[in-house]
Amino acid sequence: MTTTDSSSRVILPLPGNEAFARQLAVAGRWELGELETRRFPDGESYVRIAAEVADKSVVLVQTLAQPDPGFLSLVFAADAARDLGARDVILVAPYLAYMRQDRRFHPGEAITSRSFARLVSSSFDRLVTVDPHLHRYPALSALYTVPADTLHAAPLLADWITGEVERPLVIGPDEESEQWVAAIAQRIGAPHAVLRKIRHGDRNVEVALSDLSAWRDRQPVLVDDIASSGRTLIEAARQLPQQGFALPVVAVVHAIFAEDAYPQLAQLCSRIVSTDAVRHQSNAIALAPLIAQALATDTEAATSLVRHRRPPEPLDDIDPTTGADSFTATFTL
Numbered sequence: 001m002t003t004t005d006s007s008s009r010v011i012l013p014l015p016g017n018e019a020f021a022r023q024l025a026v027a028g029r030w031e032l033g034e035l036e037t038r039r040f041p042d043g044e045s046y047v048r049i050a051a052e053v054a055d056k057s058v059v060l061v062q063t064l065a066q067p068d069p070g071f072l073s074l075v076f077a078a079d080a081a082r083d084l085g086a087r088d089v090i091l092v093a094p095y096l097a098y099m100r101q102d103r104r105f106h107p108g109e110a111i112t113s114r115s116f117a118r119l120v121s122s123s124f125d126r127l128v129t130v131d132p133h134l135h136r137y138p139a140l141s142a143l144y145t146v147p148a149d150t151l152h153a154a155p156l157l158a159d160w161i162t163g164e165v166e167r168p169l170v171i172g173p174d175e176e177s178e179q180w181v182a183a184i185a186q187r188i189g190a191p192h193a194v195l196r197k198i199r200h201g202d203r204n205v206e207v208a209l210s211d212l213s214a215w216r217d218r219q220p221v222l223v224d225d226i227a228s229s230g231r232t233l234i235e236a237a238r239q240l241p242q243q244g245f246a247l248p249v250v251a252v253v254h255a256i257f258a259e260d261a262y263p264q265l266a267q268l269c270s271r272i273v274s275t276d277a278v279r280h281q282s283n284a285i286a287l288a289p290l291i292a293q294a295l296a297t298d299t300e301a302a303t304s305l306v307r308h309r310r311p312p313e314p315l316d317d318i319d320p321t322t323g324a325d326s327f328t329a330t331f332t333l
Contacts, residue, residue, distance in 0.1 A: 011025040012034070012077065168190045172194040190218075207239065216245060
């Protein structure tokens with residue numbers, strides 16, 4: 001385990017990440033710098049680092065939900081820091097984009113997870129992220145050629161549940177989340193269960209609940225790493241009261257909540273909370289202390305807290321039966 005000199009590090013936020021960067025700087029007792037960005041009339045990006053970065057470790061902070069509009073500014077900032085003499089340039093991306101397209105589903109498709117990894121690896125010396133969407137890749141090292149720290153928010157979800165929910169029943173989104181959900185439940189001494197999910201494309205999901213009547217006196221807590229379309233959580237929240245349960249609490253790591261997913265889910269739940277990996281009104285669990293600890297010391301997290309969905313598969317095979325959303329048309333998770 002190595003420790004970093006706090007006086008030689010500067011935290012620089014990309015637009016929209018100022019609050020997170022400030023918390024990170026406070027947690028690590030590091031300097032908080034300023035990054036000036038704007039658009040030229042022709043739409044090109046202007047980037048200026050308003051901090052002294054020579055001989056320092058520079059940490060650029062940008063959650064990569066909705067990555068396309070700001071990615072060039074991020075790369076320009078990394079190159080500028082290096083040109084100005086930074087010792088190294090680190091990307092802190094609490095949410096890591098472009099992990100879903102992990103194989104070629106139709107002829108001619110770009111495998112964007114690979115392309116994005118090459119771009120990031122060419123611009124940064126290290127990547128720090130939280131619970132990336134590992135689908136067919138066993139780890140980020142299968143994609144990224146720079147050191148990539150995968151941090152896990154499951155203990156933080158567990159600790160929040162302990163402090164906020166009485167007599168919880170922890171419920172995971174699918175059978176493949178069993179190990180992850182069990183680790184959360186074990187940490188807080190609560191029972192757990194998992195749903196059976198059949199996906200028919202991105203927004204069409206069937207959810208089957210087993211008989212949970214033995215725990216009817218407990219408060220159901222639906223946990224997931226990424227709430228994207230929110231379909232799984234919505235369907236589960238609809239079914240739980242049919243077994244006599246109170247409205248569920250929902251706790252997720254990444255609050256994407258595309259389109260109208262959040263208001264639909266909110267009317268079915270007593271409370272929805274998330275980490276601040278993606279800025280959202282449900283944010284209640286701070287990640288800055290976790291990330292600050294990782295930046296200050298090199299440690300490995302417990303593998304039981306990694307949310308894997310399926311084992312690695314060949315990446316270049318084309319399956320002509322797959323759906324248009326780059327997911328298998330019908331598969332059981």
